[in-house]
Amino acid sequence: SNAEAGEGFSDILIEPRRNLNMGIVIEIKYAPTFRALDEACAKAMEQIKARGYDERLREDGREDILAYGIAFNKKRCKAVCERL
DSSP states (O other): OOEEOSSSEESEEEOOSSOTTEEEEEEEEEOSSGGGHHHHHHHHHHHHHHTTTTHHHHHTTOOEEEEEEEEEETTEEEEEEEEO
16 A cells, blocks of 8 residues: 655555565556656656655665666556665
């Protein structure tokens, strides 16, 4: 579900129980065409950074944070990942 973090809500925040130093932020976008998948992934990553979706994880002491920008177009999808 959408979890409040920073300025607004991320699509998904994951806080693993076994690794208390790790956290994962996932932002999902729709791409109107197959060619727009790259741009939609980039927008998802920009949104994660601009709105500080990693702040809630950092407040909980998590420093190893992965951000995923995922875009879908019909049955196709693309994902990008970056360590924050």
